[in-house]
Amino acid sequence: MQLKIYNTLTKIKEDFVPVDSNHVRMYTCGPTVYNYAHIGNARPAVVSDLLVRVLRFLYPKVTYVSNITDIDDKIIKASDETGVEIGVITAKYEKIYNEDMQSLNVLKPDKQPHATEHIDDMIALIKKNIINNKAYESEGHVLFDVSSYPSYGKLSKRDADDQIAGSRVAVASYKKNPGDFILWKPSSENQPGWDSPWGFGRPGWHLECSAMSENCLGIPFDIHGGGMDLVFPHHENEIAQSCGSCNEGHNPQAYVKYWIHNALLNMDGEKMSKSLGNILYIRDLLKEYPGEVLRLALLSAHYRQPLNLTKDVLAQSQATLNRFYRNLNKNESIDSCSDFLEYLPNGFLESICDDLNTSKALASLNEISKKLSSSSSSEDKKKFKTQLLACGYILGILQEEPRQWLGISNGSDSADSKTVEQLVLNRDTARKNKDFEKADQIRNVLLDMGIEIEDSPTGTVWRKIKK
């Protein structure tokens, strides 16, 4: 199956043709670790994770790299404000980020490099840019000279000159051109820094991704991902400095072949941002919803469409997953095939290979789920259950034990369970005696305890529900 992805660089949906079809290489910008991860941070991670799962299905070897940025002015600021050491802050929030991603079923990247471990690579990258006349030193800073790179602006479709008129930034005195950006800047005594040919200082904020992606993957590599807001200036600058380091003036694909960018998350139609104070942290959402619900909500719209994250959307995702899990639970006794990925149905694959059309893929899941519940032969049931689990795996959902997801008792012998079991038995007795008033009364008691019951031909099952 041919994977197609929309390439921000060319502005069209393209057939994905890897540089080396025996080894696909991908990089996605990871977090700057100075605060809790919010749900917006999760979108690129989830989308990249989905793409990686698809690539792993299609190609023999995939290396996926996503970084941790642990040196940055935002972190310095957070440290100044709280008095907490930088290393303590970054270690804390990196751990939290990874835990949160795990709860969203995001598989860990093959490599998760830290910016502070690649300062040497960054210095080497700057040196190459200076040698190639792409960068210059000025007042202790090293800047990239955008006028030296003819393809500057190709990714974001921007012309530097056109932007100056409306620019809201004062041009620093040490810049030759207003669009020049910092590769290295001086640090004061009490700021973090490293010795370099240009004095004690620290890297500019685009450099780490160029250095780490090249170090971990080599260039050119196949896919670079991130949020739409990174297209300019972050990714534009990455291309400039990486191409500058190998003295490639015209072809941005000397660095990366395909650029993919996810649209941003909205809250009530407005972007999620600190200044608007409408940030939803993953930590907080996880108190109310399983991570899988958050993941499905993020995948319910196409990744290049803005997504308005509302209670409604989350409730719908919850309902969808409940329905699938109930269906799986009903067919618990049916074994699925262990090599389940071999059973991915074509319709699903086509949708997902069409620039990750998750909405359409979800329609396939519904179809399969329907077939599973309506088929009568165990052979068919096995086939459709396997398909459902296989599609679920690619999407990163449906891998939990259905009974556990639904909160159905396993006959565990906790005191609580015993009470419930006894009440259920009492109700069944009442029902047999046609004492429906008593039966309903017991049901209400159970409901107050947060227990929902379902009568079925094979007996009554109960499960814990959220109050």
Next chain:
RNA sequence: GGCGUCGUACCCAAGUGGUAAGGGAGCAGUCUGCAAAACUGUCAUGCACCAGUUCGAAUCUGGUCGACGCCUCCA
């Protein structure tokens, strides 16, 4: 000022030239003591509006209106 995205039913959301996927909610029904679940049926002669191109337009072109993003830290 420059660049760009979007507007599809009550809600979410695919579809980008061949006559509107899917899900949720609602309604009707089957089943059930009831409930829940499941299943079946129903739910946009129309895709912001206007004009044009075409045998044919949600889809292409031009315009209008509306919402939003980037150019400044951001995923």
